[in-house]
Amino acid sequence: MKELYSFEIEREVEVEIPHVKKVKGKTVDTTKKVKKNVPYRIIFQKPNKSDIEDAEFFYSQKFNEFINMGFLTRAMLNKKMGDNGGVVSKDFTEELQRLIKENMDANRIVEFYGAAKDLDNEQKNKLEEAKSIIAITQKQIMDYETAINQQYNHTADIKAEHRLYEFFIFNFSFFEEKIDGEKQFFPIFEGENYEEKRDFYLEISEDIEDIEEKDLIKNKQIFDASFDRLIKVVNIWYRGLGKNQEEIEKILVSLEESEDAKIAELEVENEKIDSEQQEDSEVSEEEEQ
Numbered sequence: 001m002k003e004l005y006s007f008e009i010e011r012e013v014e015v016e017i018p019h020v021k022k023v024k025g026k027t028v029d030t031t032k033k034v035k036k037n038v039p040y041r042i043i044f045q046k047p048n049k050s051d052i053e054d055a056e057f058f059y060s061q062k063f064n065e066f067i068n069m070g071f072l073t074r075a076m077l078n079k080k081m082g083d084n085g086g087v088v089s090k091d092f093t094e095e096l097q098r099l100i101k102e103n104m105d106a107n108r109i110v111e112f113y114g115a116a117k118d119l120d121n122e123q124k125n126k127l128e129e130a131k132s133i134i135a136i137t138q139k140q141i142m143d144y145e146t147a148i149n150q151q152y153n154h155t156a157d158i159k160a161e162h163r164l165y166e167f168f169i170f171n172f173s174f175f176e177e178k179i180d181g182e183k184q185f186f187p188i189f190e191g192e193n194y195e196e197k198r199d200f201y202l203e204i205s206e207d208i209e210d211i212e213e214k215d216l217i218k219n220k221q222i223f224d225a226s227f228d229r230l231i232k233v234v235n236i237w238y239r240g241l242g243k244n245q246e247e248i249e250k251i252l253v254s255l256e257e258s259e260d261a262k263i264a265e266l267e268v269e270n271e272k273i274d275s276e277q278q279e280d281s282e283v284s285e286e287e288e289q
Contacts, residue, residue: 001043001045001174001185002045002046002048003043003044003045003046003245004044004045004046004047004233004237004244004245004248005043005044005233005237005244005245005248005249006041006042006043006044006245007041007042007226007229008039008040008041008042009039009040009041009042009222009225009226010037010038010039010040010225011037011038011040011218011221011222011225012035012036012037012038012221013035013036013037013038014033014034014035015033015034015035015036016031016032016033016034017031017032017034018030018031040175040176040177040222040225041175041176042173042174042175042176042188042222042226042229042230043173043174043175043176043185044169044172044173044174044230044233044234044237045172045173045174046172047168047171047172051171051172055164055167055168056164058163058164058167058194059160059161059163059164059167060160062159062160062163062164063156063157063160065160066156066159066160067156071154071155071156071159072154072155072156073155073156073157074152074155074157076155077152077155092144092147095144096141096144096145096148099137099140099141099144100137100141102133102137103133103134103137103138103141106130106131106133106134106137107130107134109126109127109130110127110130110131110134113126113127113130114127135250135251135254138241138242138251138254139251139254139255141241142235142236142239142241142251142255145239164238165231165234165235165238166194166198166201167194168234168238169189169227169230169231169234170189170191170194170197170198170201171189171194171197173187173188173189173226173230174186174187174188175188175222175226188219188222188223188226189201190219200219201223203216204216204219204220204223205223206220208220208221229252232252232255233248233252236248236251236252
């Protein structure tokens with residue numbers, strides 16, 4: 001299996017361990033159940049060119065299905081909103097194009113200097129600066145594309161794209177487990193084809209207390225701990241923003257730092273609102289007195 005990206009998760013399991021207890025003054029060897037965290041490695045297998053062709057054919061099928069169901073395409077939506085200048089502004093589009101060009105230029109510098117062995121200080125600085133620009137612009141491009149996709153969420157294009165990501169995740173996501181001391185790989189999503197794997201996905205997406213088959217609990221726990229990260233990995237890889245473990249990891253770290261900053265900003269804003277509400281309440285009480 002050729003791996004594109006892997007990461008570690010933990011699953012809480014109940015195991016039996018040896019236990020000694022006294023019964024009527026006698027020592028008895030028995031066992032007791034304890035909970036422990038078992039590590040698992042999640043692997044996203046690298047699709048080959050044939051796999052990508054199959055996935056893109058699948059996308060085309062789904063795209064046509066959604067059109068036949070009555071969903072507009074991006075082009076149709078843009079035309080419909082043409083009187084208002086389109087879904088996104090000209091400035092928005094120009095800024096996105098600028099970021100893409102800046103990212104491509106930085107990639108060329110990294111490719112040029114990255115293969116060289118003896119670099120002077122100026123060249124080393126250019127290489128490091130280019131790497132920094134790539135990381136920053138990749139994050140900004142993803143933010144812009146996310147904003148655009150929100151505008152197109154209910155178009156045939158985006159709905160088909162979501163199915164495309166599912167296709168990759170369902171078919172190329174595995175977990176590694178030791179069986180009798182030997183490492184083995186198992187698919188996270190069981191089934192012979194997309195439809196069966198999607199039915200399995202819907203089943204393990206349910207709340208754990210609503211899952212009737214106890215054999216699915218293990219898959220459910222692995223799914224819960226890995227699915228969000230797998231979505232991000234596929235998104236980064238398919239958009240061409242990262243092509244290996246190191247590049248994808250850098251972008252994920254950047255995204256997580258950005259998300260943490262947003263959460264912190266939201267918490268500060270909520271504290272301000274609570275404080276203002278408390279002040280208003282105190283003022284109101286003073287006026288009543």
